[in-house]
Amino acid sequence: MANTYAVIGDPIDHSLSPNIHNAAFRQLGLDHTYIAYRIPVGELSAGIGALKKIKISGFNVTIPHKIEMMKFLDEMDTTCKVIGAVNTVLNEDGKLKGYNTDMIGFLDPIKKRNLTIKDSQVMLLGAGGAARAIVTAMVKEKAHKITIVNRTLENANKLAEFAKKIGGNVDVVSLQEANELISEHKFIINSTSIGMKDEPSPISTDSINENSIIYDIVYQPMNTDLIKKSKEMGATVIYGYEMLLSQAACSFEIWHKTEAPYDVMKKALLGGV
Ligand SMILES: NC(=O)c1ccc[n+]([C@@H]2O[C@H](COP(=O)([O-])OP(=O)(O)OC[C@H]3O[C@@H](n4cnc5c(N)ncnc54)[C@H](OP(=O)(O)O)[C@@H]3O)[C@@H](O)[C@H]2O)c1
Incomplete structure (x- = not known):
């Protein structure tokens, strides 16, 4: 089945998440699409309504909606509850379940x-x-x-x-x-x-x-x-892209219930480094 996924936020046009997730779909032969969807502050309710209408399967949440999005969840996992912010949403038959993979x-x-x-x-x-x-x-x-x-x-x-x-x-x-x-x-x-x-x-x-x-x-x-x-x-250094990839892989696994192709996602992000 061809499903749609998204990242919501504002600004969103430079988001790297569509590259990472679409590369993973191609690698696994999944007929899904991951899009960037700009929702300005104050328009979250309407934006979520639109996503539900197109039966979005799941989405990531970024600045400035990570906290406000909590209001629109039907369920949330413990990490999301403790942190008080959501970055990953799974849509199960119209019920939105929140996670925090950060x-x-x-x-x-x-x-x-x-x-x-x-x-x-x-x-x-x-x-x-x-x-x-x-x-x-x-x-x-x-x-x-x-x-x-x-x-x-x-x-x-x-x-x-x-x-x-x-x-x-x-x-x-x-x-x-x-x-x-x-x-x-x-x-x-x-x-x-x-x-x-x-x-x-x-x-x-x-x-x-x-x-x-x-x-x-x-x-x-x-x-x-x-x-x-x-x-x-x-010093030992740890790069920000490593966190970005790991949280994306974790979101991927919540949505698709299968291991994320980390190396392919990394290549999509870094261009083969
Ligand atoms: N690698 C990843 O996966 C990942 C995940 C999430 C975020 N990030 C990155 O992490 C950074 C912060 O994200 P966030 O969501 O926490 O943003 P945020 O909620 O807007 O917080 C920004 C933080 O940066 C400080 N700050 C901003 N400009 C500053 C300046 N000129 N001088 C000193 N302090 C300044 C702010 O201090 P005040 O309290 O004084 O405003 C605040 O502590 C961003 O660069 C984001 O891209 C990376």
Whole structure:
């Protein structure tokens, strides 16, 4: 059967998800289509109505709808409930079931490298939507402490409240203070959007060393300034595209109940790198 899938958000025209999923369909000989569908803020209800009308089989949700979409779900899985945001929806006979694959997508590249989060010190830059999934992941994996660093302190404090509620040990520091604390942290994660426009690294990379693990979830460009400088300092680096692919593979498996062709999806994203 030919089914339709989508990613909804705004802006959406540069989304890489259609390339990734359509390449997977071709590889597996599935007669499905995955489209990008722009739904502006304030038009989510009408947009969801339109998707239901065309009997959409499933869709991904991105900025700015990840939280508001929760209102339109008939059911949600535990991860989606805990994080309080949805990025994957399955349509089963008109009933919408929500999932959040960002957490698994985030953890997967760490697990593939056999790196241990348990009892480690984590510095998290950013306190937006993606940071919520990361905090949930770090608490689940029993990090010793999460230091949250963000431009707007109020957002950092809100995220810290959330982290405490789910059992995390957290601290909030300013960007300036963070630079003094870098060598104390095993994991440094950038979940701000700094880097997307080739900006300089959000933190000083001077005290990053071969024991540091630097994870930049920005995926375009692949080699952000933070990644480039961290590599020069001998750190282990984890790229944003790895999270993007893992969360896409996880969505794929929710919809199609079959293993996602990861390597084909990766080739579609990186062009054979
Ligand atoms: N690899 C993946 O699979 C994946 C998944 C999700 C997101 N992402 C990427 O992660 C980034 C954040 O996504 P999001 O959904 O969390 O976005 P968001 O909810 O809009 O949060 C943006 C975060 O970046 C900070 N920020 C933005 N501009 C800044 C600046 N000029 N200086 C300092 N801080 C700044 C914001 O700080 P304030 O609180 O001060 O505004 C906030 O903490 C984006 O680049 C997105 O593409 C990647």
